[in-house]
Amino acid sequence: MKAYVICDNLDTLTGLRLVGIEGEIVKPAEFEPAFKRAVADKGIGILYLSPSLIESNQDLVNDVRFNQATPLITSVLGANEYQNATNTIAETIQHAIGIQL
Template sequence: MKFYLISDNVDTEMGLRLVGIEGEVVHKRRDFLEVLETKMKDRSIGVILITTKLIELAPDVISEIKLKQQKPLLVEIPDRHGNSKIGETIDRYVSEAIGVKL
């Protein structure tokens, strides 16, 4: 299994490419969802890394995928410009999954 990056930032893509992770850069919700759908069908990809800004373009879709599908694993990563609210995101996912506010 391999990693794949979907980023809104060229610098993030280049940095991860240096460690052998392929990826692509998109900026619009429609483009992001098209790439995501395509890469989710690729059985060789086990983990899809997605920058925070892209997650914010389609939080409903990402939540649905995380709750209903085991593979590939979708992982939110902050880019060099942003601050990360991953803890809040995880709390929201757990709250939606079990129906209890944390």
């Protein structure tokens, strides 16, 4: 299985490509088709998304996160997003099963 990134930041995409992860930069209006293509690709096991893209498409992302086994969807923070970083994996678990970690 491979990893794939959909982001809105060139620096994030460049950094991930340097470690061998393919992906694409999208504008908010282009996110849904790119996301659906990535989810339909059974070779993708981990899908990294920009936090801003997740926030603007929360229902679509949550539908896949909570109703499909793959891909694992997580956020990848850009350089300017680390200042406001929270434990997104813990938040995902909390939303999925309703308990506070």
